[in-house]
Amino acid sequence: MAEEVKSPAPPPPPQPQPAQTGPSGGPEGEQKPAAEKPAAAAPAVPAKPAAPAKPAAPAKPAGPVPMPWTSPLVEKYKSQYGSGLDAQTYLGQNYLNVDRSLIPDILRLLRDEEQFDYCVDITAVHYPKREKQFDVVWILYSFPRNQRVRVKTQIADGASIPSSVSIWPTANWLEREVYDMFGITFDGHPDLKRILLPDGWKGFPLRKDYGILQQDKEWVQINLGIESGQ
Amino acid sequence: MSSPTNDRSNLDLETPDKTYLDSNELIINMGPQHPATHGVLRVILKLDGEKVLGTECVIGYLHRGVEKIAENRTYTMFNPYVDRMDYVAAVSNGLGYCEAVEKLLNVEAPPRAKYIRVILTELNRIASHQLWLGTHALDIGAMTPLFYTFRDREEILKIFEKYCGARLTTHAFRIGGCQYETYAGFEKDVKNFLAFFPPKIDEYEALLTTNRIWLERTKKVGVISRADCIALGVTGPVLRASGVKWDLRKAQPYEAYSDFDFEIPTGENGDTYDRYMVRMIEMRQSLRIIEQAVNGIPEGPIMGKVPKVVKPPVGEIYHSIEAPKGELGYFIVSDGSTQPYRVRVRPPSFVNLQALDVMVRGLLVADVVAVIGTLDIVLGEVDR
Numbered sequence: 001m002a003e004e005v006k007s008p009a010p011p012p013p014p015q016p017q018p019a020q021t022g023p024s025g026g027p028e029g030e031q032k033p034a035a036e037k038p039a040a041a042a043p044a045v046p047a048k049p050a051a052p053a054k055p056a057a058p059a060k061p062a063g064p065v066p067m068p069w070t071s072p073l074v075e076k077y078k079s080q081y082g083s084g085l086d087a088q089t090y091l092g093q094n095y096l097n098v099d100r101s102l103i104p105d106i107l108r109l110l111r112d113e114e115q116f117d118y119c120v121d122i123t124a125v126h127y128p129k130r131e132k133q134f135d136v137v138w139i140l141y142s143f144p145r146n147q148r149v150r151v152k153t154q155i156a157d158g159a160s161i162p163s164s165v166s167i168w169p170t171a172n173w174l175e176r177e178v179y180d181m182f183g184i185t186f187d188g189h190p191d192l193k194r195i196l197l198p199d200g201w202k203g204f205p206l207r208k209d210y211g212i213l214q215q216d217k218e219w220v221q222i223n224l225g226i227e228s229g230q
Numbered sequence: 231m232s233s234p235t236n237d238r239s240n241l242d243l244e245t246p247d248k249t250y251l252d253s254n255e256l257i258i259n260m261g262p263q264h265p266a267t268h269g270v271l272r273v274i275l276k277l278d279g280e281k282v283l284g285t286e287c288v289i290g291y292l293h294r295g296v297e298k299i300a301e302n303r304t305y306t307m308f309n310p311y312v313d314r315m316d317y318v319a320a321v322s323n324g325l326g327y328c329e330a331v332e333k334l335l336n337v338e339a340p341p342r343a344k345y346i347r348v349i350l351t352e353l354n355r356i357a358s359h360q361l362w363l364g365t366h367a368l369d370i371g372a373m374t375p376l377f378y379t380f381r382d383r384e385e386i387l388k389i390f391e392k393y394c395g396a397r398l399t400t401h402a403f404r405i406g407g408c409q410y411e412t413y414a415g416f417e418k419d420v421k422n423f424l425a426f427f428p429p430k431i432d433e434y435e436a437l438l439t440t441n442r443i444w445l446e447r448t449k450k451v452g453v454i455s456r457a458d459c460i461a462l463g464v465t466g467p468v469l470r471a472s473g474v475k476w477d478l479r480k481a482q483p484y485e486a487y488s489d490f491d492f493e494i495p496t497g498e499n500g501d502t503y504d505r506y507m508v509r510m511i512e513m514r515q516s517l518r519i520i521e522q523a524v525n526g527i528p529e530g531p532i533m534g535k536v537p538k539v540v541k542p543p544v545g546e547i548y549h550s551i552e553a554p555k556g557e558l559g560y561f562i563v564s565d566g567s568t569q570p571y572r573v574r575v576r577p578p579s580f581v582n583l584q585a586l587d588v589m590v591r592g593l594l595v596a597d598v599v600a601v602i603g604t605l606d607i608v609l610g611e612v613d614r
Contacts, residue, residue, distance in 0.1 A: 177580075
């Protein structure tokens, strides 16, 4: 493991998970969650016993659990932002739960200081029963570190979020798709409009309250004047 | 790091005064039904004479709501749907999905299944590159390679058909391994193909690599820099042709790829010719991988310990593989039920297509066709 070669951060303490990897091209990766499972349980639990979102695991009670993720990167931002930031790792994959107010800053710092130069994906998940209904997820990758991280934040329905097009130009279409499918608006996006669906489309299909037959029934009703047989 | 492409990302179509007859600027429409757009892609071109000033892609004609379908199907039922995204590389799509769910379930496919998967996936990579080469050359004006590549691709599709009964949308893999054991003579067929195909690549290269028309049409056309590639999230052969030696099979090996010895080809100039060369070498490297896999294929079970009802624990996973077009990722959120709560597909074609605008500015209309071809997009995957 030679993470320190190109990373600005000092070498991390021994990690329970193999996700901290060497420079690009190294044979390691964020795989083999099965192998790390017993090791991960031992050192990390006392630090934060109340790990949220513990899987229900009906059949096997000994399933993997999200663990607190500790690394120099996390320490640095935790001391800077305090409780607005929560770092977890699950199945060998690291993610940061970040308060919405920190969003453009954290993303920019991750690119500028931590070399997360490649924005793999931006997406969202809808939880209609929650007060803040949407999770917005950025999946980032760093070529120099060969490491991935996910950044998640929660926002309420109707709330907007700062666009990251100025950080990664690739966010342009990705944010448009999130807007198209979830109706989440991105402030500062150069051209926020629907991308996959036609401009006149009603509703946002990937919201949980959007029924899959809704559009079909309406179309049949308007154009054929009969009840849809679906 | 600055944002090299940000200020150019948007085509201003709202100023009609620029397009009146006294102006040189003209906005024309290309597609969605255009033979060179590889499906139903509509590109709005802003032209000054023959020179491209800007483009805007209009996509979504093939949108089938795959991600919404996933939320209404069980994990197993959704498996065949992923084949319909990148339908020329269905095996890769299935591999990515099965692996993502396996990670979520915390199971691993047995070694024999992994080797079968690698063989089929690499065969599929060759098939995808063959289709790309044939259509790309046809777009540029060389008709012969199309017939050559389709003729040879048939040999791969025959292996698929014998293995799982389907040629294109194969649904070859299952969560936890493979459904089918290899048929009698599978290894022989694959070895025959390994002997059959290298001379065919030489044939393609004899037609194109030093062909003067091909060089004129591809050298210094559609150049994209390394920085632009990374900023725009471009992956796959396009990224490698711009000089970034990055392939997920090496960078974060999945399946059994760490067992095999192969090289990652890279280009220098990031132009259409380099991308052509990178893909040609990739086909040869895929043959190398297949050869090692078929010679070292272990005995044993082909299905891991996966329950009949796939019910992953609450959690989320992002898993990506190196598909023929680039990084294909699946972000799956499980709520502990038999149906995924959310499946997000990170399609390489969709993200790569975004680079079209950067690549064609300042080129001629005919080059737009070449650049669309060299990006190797499949609209089924762009639109999902």
